[in-house]
Amino acid sequence: MYAQAVSATPARIDPSRLAIGRGLERQTTTSLMAISSLQKKGPGETLFAEGDEADSVYEIVLGTVRLYKLLPDGRRLITGFLSAGKLLGLAPEGVCIYTAEAVTNVTLCRYKRTALERLMDEAPGFAKRLLSVASHELRAAQDQMLLLGRKTAAEKVASFLLMMAEGQGEEDADELDVPMTRNDIADYLGLTIETVCRVLSKLKQDKLIACESKSHIRICDRDRLEELASGETDTDL
Amino acid sequence: MYAQAVSATPARIDPSRLAIGRGLERQTTTSLMAISSLQKKGPGETLFAEGDEADSVYEIVLGTVRLYKLLPDGRRLITGFLSAGKLLGLAPEGVCIYTAEAVTNVTLCRYKRTALERLMDEAPGFAKRLLSVASHELRAAQDQMLLLGRKTAAEKVASFLLMMAEGQGEEDADELDVPMTRNDIADYLGLTIETVCRVLSKLKQDKLIACESKSHIRICDRDRLEELASGETDTDL
DNA sequence: CGCAAACTTGATGTTGCTCAAGCTAGGTGG
């Protein structure tokens, strides 16, 4: 858990490029620009912690962020990894319910919650836009609940790899970058680091994937990986 | 999975009493009334199924509903139990991502999605209200992910009992009604029915709870139950 | 080049699952 400091760079960028305003009118994106500010964080740095006052919403411009919750004895569950274009901080009212940390170098666009509230009242489509974002998050959370509660270790890892592949390249790229550690993956899937390693080794051995390096994986047999991930496999691993 | 038919009762009730319009202006609740219709379902009946077109939002007026997702081989995860005042069907866009079934006799208020969309454009606060509901669901989903991914069987069951107690009586009642079967509880906690039984027996034996009947439980030692649920226990069960 | 963090692999342990048997309660029909 090292934290490599990166100087915050207050700045403005064109929010019509940003996801938060997608599909909205020019006037609204202009208002968004007026209340936004850019930030940077280095790997391991905290954006906000569980229990902090939730006064901002962030959009990730570049990089990957992990969100997690802790139990008192230190057990951790990562509720999600977010990459460019994703919003965070929408959910909480009053107090943050999870911690957000940079996985890689991260560039963020920050919006004050009070300003967003005002904009929601003024711009008709904006609250609907945020509702749509929240709905998608809810859907992802429910898929993840199914994974955590009912999938086997192999199915979990296969699902994770496919999810990472989707979030990457524009097309269904079979080459994927895994910026997070094995520990992060384990805490995301409700497993231990050793189990994640063993499953990856088995997938490699069975030629479903190939590891170009620790953080670069290629999907060799997408069909079988998808079959495994969705839980259609009877006797495997 | 029996389905006891109950005749649908088209009707209108005063939506200012309903949760969907909480905190909104009189004019908005009146519009809500105009687009609402009452429905009833008996135990085991389906409100909508995974894959159905998601054209409605429901509010539960009375009773309990379970939401679940299935894996191809039949493994089931219940993503939530909803009781009076809760909304369902908010999340999906296009297609339902889970099945909703009545646990008990259920009375529902149904709103057409298209009508809600229109109302969101007209009534300023309404989209914000729905966003707030979605945010709360998201928060609950994240707590459940922590439970599913990182809690032990005993911690899961303790958490479930406390959650049920909260949702019940107005005060923090220590008497709770458990309308769902042990099987439902197991599929909600990512356990088997046998494990749920064993944990309940152990909690009974340790005098943390008492079972008045199969579906009526009394919390005898709330402090220890909360300690167990939050994961502060080192060596227990 | 050397160090520390991350990763991998193996041996052993434990939690919760599976399989199996009996029990309980509530609804139905004689």
Added chain:
DNA sequence: CCACCTAGCTTGAGCAACATCAAGTTTGCG
């Protein structure tokens, strides 16, 4: 009204999946 019948619940014995503990190995950085 009671006895039966069935769905749901409980408990036990054995087992498997995954966790834990313990070495090593690799990698990237100073």
